[in-house]
Amino acid sequence: MASNEFQPLQGMSDIQAPEIYLWRMMEERARAVFTSYGYDELRTPVLEKLSVFQRSLGDTTDVVKKEMYSFKPSKHELAMRPEGTAGTMRHLAGRGEEGLSARVFYIAPMFRYERPQAGRKRQFHQVGVEATGEPNPLADAETIAMQKSLLDAWGLTGSKIQISTRGEPSDRKPVADGLRAALQPHLNDLCADCQRRIDENVLRVIDCKNEGCQTIVDQIPSAIEFMSEASRTYLDQVIQTLETMGVEVTVNPKLIRGLDYYVHTVWEISHSALGAQDALAGGGRYEIALGRKAIPGVGFAIGFERAIMALEACGISGEQFAPVNGVWLVSLGETALVENMKLAAELRAKGIRCGMELETKSMKAQMRKANRSGATKVIIRGDDEIEKGTAIVKNMVEGSQEELNFEEVIRNA
């Protein structure tokens, strides 16, 4: 790192081997799990009209207000997506009737202009799903169960699912009023942030990290208690269904999700290995209005960078998924070198991972490279072998070797 002129931008990073093998494993298994649940992959553009995000995430949220990369190259103000749901809804809204009962997933980079820290990048990556359809506790439960089975497929252990509800839109006012009234007597004991939040966004007082605020919050009724009977029943049904399915969740009425579009069930998955940003995934039921009518649905997103931190804490790393079992060709002399290039092409056409040195180097050097490549088999050819129509095949694990007919070598490879 002699200079930073070749470094990526702040909060962005190049993902290279061996870590990339972990990414690939996660992507492959995510596709397999989602496909088994009947979901299809959807790839939306990175750039959307700014209004797509303003309308679906709510233009008062921090994500929209101050964290978006936005610019105006021509007529429309554009923005790079800070999350995946808005673009997906923009797409589904355009599919009319069909978009109201869709099951899609995405694996894509997201962009947020924030100060980077542990598990927080300016370009970060999410895998997420959206299932549109009228509110149904069973759909919420299935989504959470699917998310859990993805984490299992990755080998991630030690994560905790916390669940709560935001209730129906009609619950918002009673909840806010109720909390404000309950907090009013304690106003002077709240931290400066919370004194501001009590008017701007009361819900945020509830998950304030300040200890003093927390003791006050513990004394007052939870947000759920101000909600309608129907909203509470809905949450109970989700929890019961999950219980029947054997998915363990903890109810946490203090759980707050920031985006405006959430209704009913919300949840978060955290892991102790993550530091302050301990949420590796979040999800919830939402209602997003882009066209004339709102699209109801349920979905979640998992942060790759954070999931990887948690996986590494579980002892899972990229090296474990590096390609293995290759063949390495050793060539002694110009003739063998060219002949081996033909052989390599033939082996590769058969799907065999095959490497070789393209300049004439000592056998020792070539063997060293073979060893480093992780090849389990080495095929050695020099002038003698070419003339005889043979090749030496060496087993790198056992160290044994034998001279075989060239045709036989190809057949056994």
Next chain:
RNA sequence: GUGAUUGUAGCUCAGUUGGUUAGAGCGCCUGAUUGUGGUUCAGGAGGCCGCGGGUUCGAAUCCCGUCUUUCACCCCA
């Protein structure tokens, strides 16, 4: 946006109160039977000490700025 923190070979890091050609380990290259790896031994290559400015006879070392790293707040995945 706020408050801290980091930057020396490919990697992980030393570098004493500012003082001659900036070091180690690992890795890399070459060699130890001129056709055999992973162990060992010997040799070698490789650094504008993040970048710009300042102080000084002299700066990797002190000061200022800038970029970057990491962490917390905030917010969120």
